[in-house]
Amino acid sequence: MSEIIRTKTPLRLGLAGGGTDINLYCDKYVGSVLNATISLYVHCTLIARDDKRIVFESSDLDICCVYDSDIHLEYDGKIDIYKAIYNRLIKDYIKKPLSFSIYTYSDVPSGSGLGGSSTLVVGILGAFAEWLNIPLGEYEIAKLAYEIEREDLGIVGGAQDQYAATFGGFNFMEFYDNKRVVVNPLRIRNWIVAELEERIVLYFTNITREAKDVEEHKKGSLGNSNSLEAMHRIKKDSIEMKEALFKADFKHLGEILGRSWESKKELSNIVSNDELDRIYNLAINNGAYSGKTSGAGAGGFMFFLVDPIKKHKLIQKLNKEQGYVQEFHFIKDGLISWRV
Numbered sequence: 353m354s355e356i357i358r359t360k361t362p363l364r365l366g367l368a369g370g371g372t373d374i375n376l377y378c379d380k381y382v383g384s385v386l387n388a389t390i391s392l393y394v395h396c397t398l399i400a401r402d403d404k405r406i407v408f409e410s411s412d413l414d415i416c417c418v419y420d421s422d423i424h425l426e427y428d429g430k431i432d433i434y435k436a437i438y439n440r441l442i443k444d445y446i447k448k449p450l451s452f453s454i455y456t457y458s459d460v461p462s463g464s465g466l467g468g469s470s471t472l473v474v475g476i477l478g479a480f481a482e483w484l485n486i487p488l489g490e491y492e493i494a495k496l497a498y499e500i501e502r503e504d505l506g507i508v509g510g511a512q513d514q515y516a517a518t519f520g521g522f523n524f525m526e527f528y529d530n531k532r533v534v535v536n537p538l539r540i541r542n543w544i545v546a547e548l549e550e551r552i553v554l555y556f557t558n559i560t561r562e563a564k565d566v567e568e569h570k571k572g573s574l575g576n577s578n579s580l581e582a583m584h585r586i587k588k589d590s591i592e593m594k595e596a597l598f599k600a601d602f603k604h605l606g607e608i609l610g611r612s613w614e615s616k617k618e619l620s621n622i623v624s625n626d627e628l629d630r631i632y633n634l635a636i637n638n639g640a641y642s643g644k645t646s647g648a649g650a651g652g653f654m655f656f657l658v659d660p661i662k663k664h665k666l667i668q669k670l671n672k673e674q675g676y677v678q679e680f681h682f683i684k685d686g687l688i689s690w691r692v
Contacts, residue, residue, distance in 0.1 A: 356692035357398040357483045361475035362389035363466035364516035366646045369590025373510030373527045383527035385512040386590045389520045391681040392459040394471045398479040399453045407453035408434040421449040436504045437476050463560030465647025467513030473497040474517040482689040494518040520686025524594050544600045545682050550660040558675040559651030582618035606657045610642030623649035638669045
């Protein structure tokens, strides 16, 4: 029977500091991000083959590609991210062609703002590491995932998603020059995590977008002094929100979230749009204190802080819109891999 490997890799909610993990900023000023993994996942199954074929199948994107096993797979615009992972592993570790099938799917739509593409890379890397017994630690997997996306494929973006997916839990991350990252796991008391969950409504706008396009637009505006000052404020917000979380100061946490959303909109005029502004105002008028998008912006998921007493009313109101409210829990685990 062929070997079967599976991985389950969590998506993340970007609480504060998102954008300061882009190298154009953190190489010069040091970035900091506060995020947490949630009970929504990217799933991967790897099955060994012996017929010198390679199969990549993304069931949620309804794409299946078959290739002859080779030392290098050429990019052709069809799920190149899978090929980039394979090419890097062959080049750096294996040095010979492999034959296998990889099947993946995500619990949320592509372009949702929960770090899906980076989580996918981490999950596939984890499957290969388990199958081939490659001794990769958490920092090594996250850094490798970052290099595959940002350097091998040239996709613009930050580094928080790769580290969140690998480590799991609540983390305060610091981003320095030369791709140096320090992940500080936060020991938040269980009741504070439970209370935060009770206060958050996660809403999918049904607007999907390419994060790289939004990040490219932001990158172009970083030479602007107003955008740079907004980025500095966003970094400061991540530090303040961490402190508010430890103190269970949810009133201040809500103020920081709203303030951070205003700063984020200063980075680029495509971060928000008329529909996102309308949904935001609708949430505020129905009990939310504040909110923002999770991820690059321009669509995907938004999350709102609300008094738990008013939460049900807000959920009902949002579910009448074109998107939907997504149930979730905060989780402590990052990437998990196992053999069947």
